[in-house]
Amino acid sequence: MRRATLRSLLAHKLRLALSAVAIVLGVAFVAGTMIFTDTLDRTFTDLFESTASDVAVTPEGGAEGIDGPAGTLSVPGTLVGQVRAVDGVAAAEGYVQAQGVYLLTPAGEVLDTGGAPGIGISWTSAPGLDTGELTAGRAPERAGEVALDSGSAEEAGYAVGDRVTLLTPGPRVEATVVGVFTFGEDGGLAGASLTAFDVATAQQLTGVGDGFSGIQVAAAEDVSHDELADRVVAAVGDGYTVQTAQQQADEQSAALEEGLSFITVLLTAFAVIALFVGSFIILNTFSMLVAQRTRELALLRALGAGRGQVTRSVLLEAVVLGVVGATVGLAGGFGIATGLRALFGTFGLTLDGDLVLSADTVVWSYAVGVLVTVLAAWVPARRAARTPPVAAMRDDHVAVERSLRRRTAFGVALVAVAAGALAGSVAAGDSGHAPALVGVGGLALVLGAVALSPVLARPVVRVLGAPLPRLAGTAGRLARDNAQRNPRRTAATASALMVGLTLVTGFGVLGASANASVDALVDDTVRADYVVSTAVGQPFTxxxxxxxxxxxxxxxxxxxxxxxxxxxxxxxxxxxxxxxxxxxxxxxxxxxxxxxxxxxxxxxxxxxxxxxxxxxxxxxxxxxxxxxxxxxxxxxxxxxxxxxxxxxxxxxxxxxxxxxxxxxxxxxxxxxxxxxxxxxxxxxxxxxxxYPVVGLKDRDEFAGEQKAQVDQVLLLINALLVLSVLIAVLGIVNTLAMSVLERTREIGLLRAVGMDRRQLRRTVRLEAVLISVYGAVLGLGLGLVLGVGLTRALADQGITELVVPGGQLAGFLVLGALIGVVAAVWPARRAARLQVLDAIATA
Structure with missing residues (x-):
């Protein structure tokens, strides 16, 4: 059986390759997401661990670290002496840190951080508490002197001895660069800009008086961090937060993880979507392969192979396909992670160093790739094993089409759950549960539509294809009949496109509604003639x-x-x-x-x-x-x-x-x-x-700037959703190509009775267009429900207007038809090139 399985794989390389592409794309997204998030975690964790002092004292409610607040919150200077006097303290120094310090380039423009903060700090040189490692020059010692982080200095083109201009929370500062330094072990700041002053200047610029943002403490060699932290707590009393280096790093990492959870969830969601859509292609592929190999499998059964062996043979093909797809997908994950790193770099999140490939990423990539493939192949494998050998070897054997009653009942139940959840989201009002209910309802609705799709396929395709006989004659009638011949296959093919267009349509409605809500908010709320702000929401002086x-x-x-x-x-x-x-x-x-x-x-x-x-x-x-x-x-x-x-x-x-x-x-x-x-x-x-960091906008320009941020997020989401649409195109290509092979004799007979190649190509193209439009119609309908539900659920988040972008939805419908035309190019040419006599002779 193993040799038979291997020969089957080699005999159907092209067909399986199309299915493998779906697995490759899905696994690539899973791997790319995990590689990117692991790289994010490594970058910031290394930064936090390498810069955290053994023990830190901050005002209670304040924050320690590179993203700390810029304000007047401080600890008194006298507290530094108290901490130094604690037994076990090797060194203790107050530090000043604030956001809103921006470096101007020689051209007078703000150094582009892409939205990352501009941070000002005081320089500390105490042993064990060094701010950074100087790579050129010296530390700032007096007013009018600054040190720049190496990344900012290189990007702006500054070196020791140059004069620079800085925008600060207080006055504009002119200073001389006296030093260049790296911060942390690898010098990476994730896109932020760091400027160091002497302590007195930093206190003056940030408004903390003679106080500090916090106190860094180095422990003596014979004292543990936990023990020293307990002693410092006893010395400083209430009103202050005392943390060890590990606690500082853990807290900052937890805050980072929470802040980036949206990115992780978003990318993971699209990975799941890609795999879900790809499973339809795999299911179709193995269903058709099994159908074409019915006589072959029956002969194996007649020669003594048991049902279990036949099932395992088909599943083994799926395992090999899954392993190959996961391997290529894992490699593709590096490409996706690289693209994500570059994309988020434009938003100010610069990740230095190499990408991180963890063992978890490898395990999950193979587990997901193989599991999805095997599950999709399970039903066809079971069906092959249950076919009686004698019946399957008959020339006139036709597989009995199974009833759709169970599937219909299941689909109706899911739609009922969806209706209840969506109705519940309306009743939930502003309780905060509405978005979650819409999510549950949307998922149940899509799954219900997938389940009911074979039931709807024949009547909907009949209506959509009604004009084809009049418009395209025999080719149109054959295309319509072929699309209705196997509703399960048509539904599975169309469902892949339906899922993608459902999400694109839903977010399209949400985006249009969000933009209309921005216009309404500005019109109803902003009375001023002009607004001054930064483009990325950063604070300014x-x-x-x-x-x-x-x-x-x-x-x-x-x-x-x-x-x-x-x-x-x-x-x-x-x-x-x-x-x-x-x-x-x-x-x-x-x-x-x-x-x-x-x-x-x-x-x-x-x-x-x-x-x-x-x-x-x-x-x-x-x-x-x-x-x-x-x-x-x-x-x-x-x-x-x-x-x-x-x-x-x-x-x-x-x-x-x-x-x-x-x-x-x-x-x-x-x-x-x-x-x-x-x-x-x-x-x-x-x-x-x-003040180059800010811009002047009238009311219309201000509204446009806010809408541009919405559009940017939607662009990212739709760019990711293109993946699911691409997989859907591959699914249609796969289905049509295998359908051509399945109907080889039929095509030969049609050519023999007078159909020319041009008519045959048109038949295949029209069949593809019908399947695509069917999926697009379902996707648009479901997307409208999802978009309206999301808009209503997010009313308390400021989305007060509901807008249905009719022109955009019409464009999606046209896109669905074009997808069918493109997907049919290769299968149509393949069908037209079949030799008539060879096709008729095909068993």
């Missing part, structure tokens, strides 16, 4: 707002920041705004109270938060600063949910008292009445151009 206020063309300026604060025991993000100009720049719909409620230690909350926590105007709530200092806030107003400000709003003064970062995210500018629009914009640009 409040000096921009101060200079804009001085212009005679400007009537009001509203600064908006985002900060993290603990309110009533729960940590949350809040917007911090200028209370005096809030209503000039933004329009909030107040349910109770108003912007006057921000006076003193006032707090505005949206009505959802107020209802959940039982707050009313006038209530006093307990709050805690980022440094752990308790305070009280008074609810001064309740407003309708608004994505522009989030769930809570504080005044700038309150935010400063709570240790929030003194960096703006948005500055809204209201022009004075009677100001010439062109002259006003020119004056604003004069100020803004001096």
């Amino acid at each position: 409040p000096e921009v707002a101060d200079r804009l206020r001085q212009l005679p063309e400007v009537d009001a300026v509203l600064q908006q920041r985002f900060t993290q604060v603990r309110v009533d025991g729960q940590s949350t993000f809040a917007a911090a705004v200028d209370a005096t100009t809030l209503d000039r720049g933004l329009a909030l719909e107040y349910v109770a109270g108003g912007s006057d409620g921000l006076a003193g230690r006032g707090l505005l909350v949206d009505e959802t938060t107020a209802a959940e926590r039982g707050w009313e105007v006038g209530d006093t709530v307990a709050a805690e600063s980022a440094g752990g200092q308790p305070t009280e806030l008074t609810v001064g107003g309740v407003y309708a949910a608004n994505q522009a400000v989030g769930s809570m709003v504080l005044s700038l003064d309150t935010d400063a008292a709570l240790g929030g970062p003194a960096l703006d995210r948005y500055v809204y500018v209201v022009l004075a009445d009677g100001t010439d629009a062109a002259a006003a914009r020119a004056a604003l640009e004069t100020v803004v151009d001096a």
